[in-house]
Amino acid sequence: MVMIMTRWILLLLAPIILLASSSDAFVGSRRRPYCCTQHHDVSDKSKCCRLTRTTTAGVGLYPKLNPAASNIKADGSSVSSTTTTTSTTTTLGMTSASSSIATVTRSTLTAVFSQLRHHAKILLLLLLTASLVLAKRSNPQTLLWPGTQTDKDCDAPMPNGGYGCPFIGINFMSGSKEKGPMYKLFQLGQKYGQIYRLFAFGIPLVSISGKENVKAFLKNEFKGEGKGINNVLFGGEHNMSELFGDKSLLYENDSSKHGRLRRMVGEGVMTPVAISEALPSIQELASKQIDIVLKEETVQMESVFHQFTLDFAWKQILGLELTEEDIPEFRKQMEQWIVGLVDPLYLVPFRIPGLMTMTKAGRAKSYIVSKIEQKLQTLDRDGPDSSTLSKLYFATDEDGDKLTREEVIQNAMLLIAAGSETSSTTLTNAALLLGLHPNVWRKVQSEQEKIIAEFGEDVTRESLDKSIYLDSVIKETLRISVPFSLGEIRRVEDTVVVDGKQIPKNWFGFFNVKQTHWDDPRTFKEDGSHMDYKKGFEPERWLDDSTKPSEFMPFGEGAHRCVGERLGYAEMKTFLSLLARRLEKVDLVNDDIVWKSNLLLPSPVDGAEIRIFPADTTPAVEYMI
Numbered sequence: 001m002v003m004i005m006t007r008w009i010l011l012l013l014a015p016i017i018l019l020a021s022s023s024d025a026f027v028g029s030r031r032r033p034y035c036c037t038q039h040h041d042v043s044d045k046s047k048c049c050r051l052t053r054t055t056t057a058g059v060g061l062y063p064k065l066n067p068a069a070s071n072i073k074a075d076g077s078s079v080s081s082t083t084t085t086t087s088t089t090t091t092l093g094m095t096s097a098s099s100s101i102a103t104v105t106r107s108t109l110t111a112v113f114s115q116l117r118h119h120a121k122i123l124l125l126l127l128l129t130a131s132l133v134l135a136k137r138s139n140p141q142t143l144l145w146p147g148t149q150t151d152k153d154c155d156a157p158m159p160n161g162g163y164g165c166p167f168i169g170i171n172f173m174s175g176s177k178e179k180g181p182m183y184k185l186f187q188l189g190q191k192y193g194q195i196y197r198l199f200a201f202g203i204p205l206v207s208i209s210g211k212e213n214v215k216a217f218l219k220n221e222f223k224g225e226g227k228g229i230n231n232v233l234f235g236g237e238h239n240m241s242e243l244f245g246d247k248s249l250l251y252e253n254d255s256s257k258h259g260r261l262r263r264m265v266g267e268g269v270m271t272p273v274a275i276s277e278a279l280p281s282i283q284e285l286a287s288k289q290i291d292i293v294l295k296e297e298t299v300q301m302e303s304v305f306h307q308f309t310l311d312f313a314w315k316q317i318l319g320l321e322l323t324e325e326d327i328p329e330f331r332k333q334m335e336q337w338i339v340g341l342v343d344p345l346y347l348v349p350f351r352i353p354g355l356m357t358m359t360k361a362g363r364a365k366s367y368i369v370s371k372i373e374q375k376l377q378t379l380d381r382d383g384p385d386s387s388t389l390s391k392l393y394f395a396t397d398e399d400g401d402k403l404t405r406e407e408v409i410q411n412a413m414l415l416i417a418a419g420s421e422t423s424s425t426t427l428t429n430a431a432l433l434l435g436l437h438p439n440v441w442r443k444v445q446s447e448q449e450k451i452i453a454e455f456g457e458d459v460t461r462e463s464l465d466k467s468i469y470l471d472s473v474i475k476e477t478l479r480i481s482v483p484f485s486l487g488e489i490r491r492v493e494d495t496v497v498v499d500g501k502q503i504p505k506n507w508f509g510f511f512n513v514k515q516t517h518w519d520d521p522r523t524f525k526e527d528g529s530h531m532d533y534k535k536g537f538e539p540e541r542w543l544d545d546s547t548k549p550s551e552f553m554p555f556g557e558g559a560h561r562c563v564g565e566r567l568g569y570a571e572m573k574t575f576l577s578l579l580a581r582r583l584e585k586v587d588l589v590n591d592d593i594v595w596k597s598n599l600l601l602p603s604p605v606d607g608a609e610i611r612i613f614p615a616d617t618t619p620a621v622e623y624m625i
Contacts, residue, residue, distance in 0.1 A: 145169065147506060148197075148204045151495040156502040159206060161188070161197035169199035175597035182485045182514075182600065189515040195501050201347065204507045207486070208498060209515035211551040214487075216498045217509060218558035221490075222255035229490040229509065231560055238351040243340055243365055244417070245410035249563055250488065258559065260397055265411055266563045269391040275570050276461040277386050281316045283459045286575040290582055294614045298589060300607030305427040305575070306420075310334050312571060313416035319387025320371055330371070337364035338417060342600055365413075372409050388415065388567075419564050422483040423571050425601040429481040430474060430576065432608045433537050435588035440539060441580070444470055445615075448580045459574050467577055472542035474572050478554040479523075480531055481602050485514040487556050513553055520551040533593060584613040 142149050144166035150158055164170035172188065175181035185207070188196060194210045208217050220228035230253040233240045245251075249265050252258040289308045293299050310331045314320045322330055340346060340361020356362030375389055384390045392408050403411070434441045447469045455463040489510045496503050503509050518524070518531055529535040541547040555562035562568070589609040596603045 145199045151504040154502045156497045159195045159197045159501040160192040163199035180595040180602045206503045206509045207512045209512040214511040220496045227494045232491045239346040248410040248414040264395045282574045285311050300609045301431040302428040302607035305424045309420040309424040317388040333364040333367045336360045425483045430477040435586040444580045472539040476539045482513050482554045487511040522550045584615045587611040
């Protein structure tokens with residue numbers, strides 16, 4: 001570990017020393033003082049010093065921008081000393097602290113880089129010497145790609161693979177407009193097979209695909225401290241844990257604690273009965289969005305689904321009572337928080353103080369937590385209600401103990417983050433696929449006509465259970481267009497062997513969902529058409545055991561499998577069932593699919609835009625909660 005840290009320190013120092021040795025940006029011009037270069041040529045250094053003293057007195061950083069400091073008006077005329085004194089006093093009261101801090105900071109940086117400049121050649125020589133010593137004493141590979149050492153005590157070979165650019169590695173998240181996000185990850189799988197190694201974002205990784213391989217890897221969970229594998233926030237121990245939290249069910253690695261959380265959150269909150277109670281709220285929100293859709297000529301369905309899932313988050317999961325004026329602000333804050341989850345700033349390998357107040361994502365998280373805290377106060381006063389948050393808050397374990405307040409908040413935020421983005425993305429891609437396959441849409445409509453005849457207009461648990469073909473449409477969408485291409489990253493605490501390949505201690509592993517779906521022997525075709533949006537979408541394959549996919553894991557696998565899976569299915573099936581009753585056809589504006597390549601989740605550039613053709617049916621029913 002010391003060797004790795006030393007290498008990274010050397011890597012960070014090198015560009016700083018080089019910059020100091022070649023640039024005047026930090027220490028100013030050699031010819032004249034910095035302040036003079038900002039205003040006019042000054043040959044008399046005493047004047048420059050006077051200007052500098054004026055600046056450091058707190059009147060303003062630049063005399064040119066503060067007429068009071070130099071007794072000059074903005075138009076060039078002079079002002080009286082009284083005016084100057086008054087202006088100076090006012091300015092001192094407002095800017096003395098900030099300008100003093102700025103001056104001290106600038107002076108400190110100038111002094112540091114001035115010293116670096118004077119000794120740059122010596123420092124560079126020492127840096128080169130240290131690098132050569134490290135290279136001689138260690139494997140050159142681990143010098144260029146830190147942490148990639150193998151376990152020499154393990155007889156199993158390393159997986160095939162490559163490391164890419166030294167120190168940085170391979171950007172496996174890069175996408176393609178033609179193939180979608182994270183296409184690089186898929187290309188690596190095609191090149192190296194089901195298990196391969198890579199280096200990315202400064203850490204060594206192993207990708208694992210194939211259901212049996214994934215199970216073999218995940219069976220090493222909960223082996224105890226220093227053993228097996230542990231779920232981790234990718235690069236986020238220092239900053240991401242503040243933004244997303246590390247006390248939720250997803251990141252609990254103690255077997256007994258995880259089991260307790262799983263029972264309380266999964267079995268206590270996500271029960272069939274609890275989901276049935278949530279259906280009226282889901283139906284109301286879906287109907288509201290469909291009402292808006294039917295008034296338009298064309299609509300980007302991605303936006304519709306995004307608003308629907310965010311509204312579901314505040315209304316049903318958190319149980320908030322927002323006014324029409326509050327809703328846009330909540331949506332905005334949710335979006336900013338979720339975007340922060342993929343912000344590289346939160347992935348740096350050291351803590352950045354004050355990051356939660358400096359960034360939009362951090363402030364958005366504080367906003368959401370404040371809303372949750374207000375709701376918990378309401379629950380303390382009024383008792384339980386039908387919201388998911390209420391069920392979390394009042395859930396008890398076998399000993400009668402409740403979740404801590406922090407556990408309630410973090411698990412609630414986990415549910416709204418995972419539920420809103422994955423459900424919205426899946427619904428968007430379902431609309432895209434249904435537009436490309438009008439025959440499938442007609443079958444969905446036909447099934448819903450029968451459902452209405454048997455159960456009526458209301459969406460119930462029984463009506464959803466009977467929507468078998470609709471269920472197969474959603475599963476086929478998830479098979480072809482899995483929301484997340486990779487599962488949660490695990491840190492390998494002690495070397496494990498999967499399919500005869502070692503994954504060494506201190507490496508990181510993840511299961512590759514998209515590659516697993518691609519390689520499924522039940523669906524695989526050499527030309528790749530089984531994963532093609534236009535050629536491979538066949539919901540009927542789910543209706544027969546002989547053709548049903550055998551390797552399917554869009555909600556993850558193992559003990560950390562998504563706890564909100566059933567709620568997500570209910571949310572998506574409810575919306576599509578109501579849409580099929582009121583929309584004649586899903587008529588895409590653009591048949592050619594172009595993807596947003598810079599995202600983690602698959603999303604078409606046009607937002608799955610469709611032309612609106614209302615069905616000739618009875619008006620929508622008003623659902624009141």
